[in-house]
Amino acid sequence: MLRLISATPSPYARKVRIALAEKSIPFELVTEVPWNSTTQTPKHNPLEKLPVLIFEDGTSAYESRYILEVIEAKWPEPALVPTDTWERLAARKVEVIADGVCDACVLLFWERHRSPEQQSQEWIARQRRKVDGGLRALAEIAGDREWVVGDRFGLADIATGTVLRYLDVRFPEHPWRSQYPNLVALSARLEARPSFAGSVPVPQVISDKVV
Ligand SMILES: N[C@@H](CCC(=O)N[C@@H](CS(=O)(=O)O)C(=O)NCC(=O)O)C(=O)O
Numbered sequence: 001m002l003r004l005i006s007a008t009p010s011p012y013a014r015k016v017r018i019a020l021a022e023k024s025i026p027f028e029l030v031t032e033v034p035w036n037s038t039t040q041t042p043k044h045n046p047l048e049k050l051p052v053l054i055f056e057d058g059t060s061a062y063e064s065r066y067i068l069e070v071i072e073a074k075w076p077e078p079a080l081v082p083t084d085t086w087e088r089l090a091a092r093k094v095e096v097i098a099d100g101v102c103d104a105c106v107l108l109f110w111e112r113h114r115s116p117e118q119q120s121q122e123w124i125a126r127q128r129r130k131v132d133g134g135l136r137a138l139a140e141i142a143g144d145r146e147w148v149v150g151d152r153f154g155l156a157d158i159a160t161g162t163v164l165r166y167l168d169v170r171f172p173e174h175p176w177r178s179q180y181p182n183l184v185a186l187s188a189r190l191e192a193r194p195s196f197a198g199s200v201p202v203p204q205v206i207s208d209k210v211v
Pocket residue numbers: 007009010011012013034035047048049050051062063064065099106
C-alpha cells in the first residue's frame with residue numbers, strides 16, 4: 001500500500017493528500033510530528049522533512065512539489081496541471097508563491113518559539129513581509145475567476161487553498177480575510193471539496209525542544 005508520512009498542520013502534506021484524493025488513489029496516511037525524536041521521517045528523507053510518499057517497493061519521494069510531479073506522472077488522470085506549457089508554468093508559479101508564504105509562516109512560528117529576548121524583530125518583520133507580499137500576489141493572480149489558473153480545478157487551486165487555511169493554524173491574526181474577499185470566496189469553494197474537507201489542518205503537540 002502506498003504510504004504518506006504527514007503531519008496534521010502541514011500545508012505541504014495537505015497538497016499531496018488533496019492530490020491523491022482528487023485522483024482517487026488509495027494510500028495509508030501516517031501522521032506524525034517531524035519535530036519529535038520519535039519521527040520516522042529521516043528514515044525516508046535525508047532532509048528530515050515530511051511529506052514523504054513511500055511506494056510499495058520502499059522507495060520514497062519527498063519535497064511536496066516533487067511528490068506532486070511524481071503523482072501526476074504515475075497517475076495522470078484526472079490531470080491537476082494544465083496541458084498547455086505556459087498555463088502549467090503559471091500554475092507552478094502559483095505553487096512557488098504559496099509554498100513561499102508557508103515557508104515564511106514556518107520561520108515565523110519557530111522564531112516566536114524562542115524566548116522573547118532571543119527573538120529577532122527584524123527577522124519577524126522580514127517573514128511577515130513575505131507573507132503579505134505572497135498573499136497580495138495570489139489575490140492579484142486569482143482575481144474573481146472560478147479557478148486560480150486556467151478553466152478548471154488544479155494545482156494552483158490546491159496550493160492557494162492550502163496556504164490560506166494554513167494561516168488559520170499558524171498565523172490566525174493575519175487580516176487576509178478582510179484584505180482579499182476574492183480569496184475568501186475561493187477558499188470557501190475549495191474547502192467544500194471532499195478532498196479538502198477530509199484534510200483540514202489542525203495544530204499538533206510538539207513535545208521536544210526544537211529551537
Ligand atoms: N519544502 C518542503 C517543506 C516541508 C516542511 O517544511 N515540512 C515540515 C513539517 S510542516 O511544517 O509541513 O508541518 C517538516 O517536516 N519539518 C521538519 C524539519 O524541517 O526538520 C515541502 O514542500 O515538502
